[in-house]
Amino acid sequence: MAILVTGGAGYIGSVAVSDLVARGEEVVVIDNLVYGHQEAVGPVAPFYEGEIGDSDLVTKICKAHSVDACMHFSAYAYVGESVTEPRKYFENNVVQTLRLLDTLIDNGVRNFVFSSTCATYGEPQYVPIDENHPQSPTNPYGETKLMVERILKSYDVAYGLRYVALRYFNASGATETLGEHHTPETHLIPLVLAAAMGKLPRISIFGDDYPTPDGTAIRDYIHISDLSSAHLLALDHLRSGGASEFINLGNGSGYSVKEVVDCARKVTGREIKAETAPRRAGDPARLIANAAKAREVLGWTPEHPDLESIIESSWKWHQANPNGYTPAA
Ligand code: UDP
Numbered sequence: 036m037a038i039l040v041t042g043g044a045g046y047i048g049s050v051a052v053s054d055l056v057a058r059g060e061e062v063v064v065i066d067n068l069v070y071g072h073q074e075a076v077g078p079v080a081p082f083y084e085g086e087i088g089d090s091d092l093v094t095k096i097c098k099a100h101s102v103d104a105c106m107h108f109s110a111y112a113y114v115g116e117s118v119t120e121p122r123k124y125f126e127n128n129v130v131q132t133l134r135l136l137d138t139l140i141d142n143g144v145r146n147f148v149f150s151s152t153c154a155t156y157g158e159p160q161y162v163p164i165d166e167n168h169p170q171s172p173t174n175p176y177g178e179t180k181l182m183v184e185r186i187l188k189s190y191d192v193a194y195g196l197r198y199v200a201l202r203y204f205n206a207s208g209a210t211e212t213l214g215e216h217h218t219p220e221t222h223l224i225p226l227v228l229a230a231a232m233g234k235l236p237r238i239s240i241f242g243d244d245y246p247t248p249d250g251t252a253i254r255d256y257i258h259i260s261d262l263s264s265a266h267l268l269a270l271d272h273l274r275s276g277g278a279s280e281f282i283n284l285g286n287g288s289g290y291s292v293k294e295v296v297d298c299a300r301k302v303t304g305r306e307i308k309a310e311t312a313p314r315r316a317g318d319p320a321r322l323i324a325n326a327a328k329a330r331e332v333l334g335w336t337p338e339h340p341d342l343e344s345i346i347e348s349s350w351k352w353h354q355a356n357p358n359g360y361t362p363a364a
Contacts, residue, residue: 037061037100038270039144041087041135042109043080044071047150047206049213050263051106052080058267063100065093066109072360075213088134090141097142104146104273105139106266107132110179113221114154114317117176128179133186140194146273147187147198148266153255153283153322155181155202162289163325166202166281173317184281191279199269199277199333201262204285204324208258208345214352215259216359224256224346227296228353231305238307240292242314245321251292253321255285258339258348268333280332285324286340295342302346 038055042048043064048071055062062080065087066073076082081100085092087109096102110128111117117124139147154177155170172178183200190196207224209215215225229235243250265284272280290298296309329335339345 036103037063039096039100039102039105040064040080041105041107042066042071043082044068044073044076045108046215046217047259047262048106048108049075050210050259051108051266052076053210053213054260054263054267056080061100063096063102065096070111070217072216074360086131088131090134090138093135093138094142097139097144102142102144104148104270105135105144106148106270107135108150110150112176114174114176115221117174117179118317121175124175124179128176129182132183136186136190136196140190140196145196146270147196148269148273149183149187149198149200151180151184151200151202151281152177153202153204153285153324155184158319159322162321162323163287164283164323165325166283166328187279197273197277198279199272200281201265201269202281202283203262204255204257204283204322206259206262207256208260208339208348209352210260210348213259214349214356214359216356216361223292223295224299224349225353227299227307228303228350230307231299231303231350232353232357236308238296238309239312240296240309241312241318243311244314247291247320249291249293252318253289253291253323255287255289255323256295256342256345257285257337258345261337261339264338265329265333265335268335272333277332280328282329282332283324283326284329285326286337287324287326288340289321289323290342295346298342299346299350302343302350
């Protein structure tokens with residue numbers, strides 16, 4: 036029996052593929068390589084380039100590899116772009132996912148681990164945010180993920196599709212071989228490290244007038260290896276007959292933008308110039324997970340909960356791969 040990993044060439048999916056293979060699972064990857072990097076999968080698993088909504092292709096994969104479970108990572112995830120180009124997001128994240136789900140059901144696949152997001156909560160009414168917090172996304176990206184969560188609920192009732200939807204907080208860090216390479220890059224930690232490497236003249240701090248101790252926004256950064264280990268536990272939960280669940284993944288502690296920049300200065304020993312810029316639209320002041328459910332239901336324990344080890348791992352990867360997955364021309 037194999038696990039179909041969609042988006043297995045992406046930042047988080049590639050780590051899950053590597054961890055699944057390492058524990059002896061049979062894995063098959065589908066990725067359209069719009070944002071993914073085939074080098075991130077390497078030869079460890081059969082790779083199909085294509086769309087998850089291509090029923091013929093997904094059916095072929097399910098039959099050829101006896102797929103019994105799916106981890107669905109593939110999605111567009113630029114919040115700003117989702118505001119200016121919502122049709123792209125609803126088509127890719129919702130319509131394509133719906134086709135994927137239908138094809139999986141038609142092929143007898145009933146175990147589904149889904150990459151959801153804390154963006155489904157929207158502006159927090161309280162922190163730490165637990166899974167019962169009201170969901171009211173403030174951008175189309177969050178809406179697309181919430182729509183899929185709702186589809187999953189109905190599909191469980193009607194078709195017996197069992198799922199674990201994992202609501203990620205801020206994915207970050209790197210393994211020895213796999214790291215963060217987005218084009219364009221919008222995330223704080225890789226941009227701060229690009230500034231440390233001299234690839235950017237400075238970092239912009241989006242807002243220093245938030246109601247937080249140092250005025251900058253606070254986020255819950257979670258290492259991709261810890262995210263990945265939760266996916267493997269979610270798979271075990273489903274395979275052993277566990278019920279469908281929505282589960283937060285974060286460390287339960289928050290760091291401000293200024294703390295991230297200071298920590299990166301310490302880790303890299305480099306000068307990192309920072310300037311204050313206007314707030315980014317739609318950015319809440321604080322996003323911190325209550326991740327008790329992940330521990331209780333999945334038995335999950337993060338191994339890299341501290342910011343310093345997260346940034347250290349990223350720094351190592353960026354130094355070893357200064358051009359990301361793209362070799363220098
Ligand atoms: N941020 C920033 N400068 C940047 C990129 C991000 O100040 O160049 C801030 C952003 O406003 C947010 C935090 O850093 O408060 C984390 O942003 P990121 O894009 O990494 O993740 P998000 O929380 O948006 O998912």
